[in-house]
Amino acid sequence: MTARIALYVGGLLGPFGGGVVAAMLPELGGTYGISPGLAAGSMTAYLLPFAVVMLVSGNLGERWGVSRSIRWAYVGYALAALLGALAPTFWAFQGARALQGVANAFTTPLLLAKVAASTPRERLGRALGTMGSMQAIGQTTAPLVGGLAAESAWQLAFVGLAAVAAALALSPLPADPGTAAESSRRPSALGDAWRPVVLLAGGVCFVAWMSSAGLPFLVSLRLGDAFELSSGARGLVLTGYGIAGALAARLTGSAVDRLGERAVLITGLLLAAVVVGSIGVLPHLPLVLVAWAIAGVCGQLILVGINSTVLGGAGGGGGAISVVTAWRFLGMAAAPAAFTAAYRHDAALGFGIPASLLVLTIPVVAVFWPRGKRSEPAQAGRQRR
Structure with a gap:
């Protein structure tokens, strides 16, 4: 496994x-x-520690050494997965899930920092788009693989996770940039969190993910209430978000490289608002499926635009992207509490509120988002063309 492939598989x-x-x-x-x-609390047991620890994990990983931190996190992830497979009680299983989340908090942001550090600025959007596609594939295929494993023994899925994590721990990684002296001068995790561009990116990420990628539960309710789909059929429709996002991720990355983060981010927010708002009123199932798939593409536009801004020089390195990613997953966790009551009152209102939040985020981005500086090599290349 090459170092580049190992980065992308780790993202999955x-x-x-x-x-x-x-x-x-x-x-x-x-x-x-x-x-x-x-x-179902086992999902929260994973995601909550994952999001909270990411507020500090990126900066800690940079201080300890990015490659070293990633490798030890893979080892911890593998051991936690094995503990989950062998857990004698549900609460022991919950503890193993929490440990998995903590370990993952030390891989996701540091892998993104590795991608940024090993990619020329003019190709950063495409590289982050590829990473985004791998994350979308992981999100989309996980229920399928888990369901297939559960037909014989659900523990097999956790044994498989442990094996993959162990293989990644032994795989090559690109060399860490910088020196120990440079690491000692990096800001603290709280310093990263309070930088204006990180606060802005984190806030936009929170609202965008709460109002789009955090809505599978709401779409599932709509599919059952309006179209009386079975659980299996609902799950199949929901995979459209991740599949479309994975297919479009590299193209959205190229769009960031050519058009800039701000333009791509505004486009993603606007289109997401349209399709999310439409799901609550569309009368035909194929239209809902298409709208949810388009929302997946919009999610990649938003994600790559934000990550490229933070990692491309405006926001910082692993510490900053760690904080922003934490807010992203906290937004997903907040979605059920934010929108379920409104949906129960009226389906159109349930989807209209997140759509409105996406629209309200657009002027904030338009006014305050940093205008990305295109790299000199990229500018020279365009002038030659």
């Missing part, structure tokens, strides 16, 4: 581990003698 591992339990909740409940609803 995190969202895959987070979503692998989604399709095995009844089997988890049967193993531990609990309800599927209580078993």
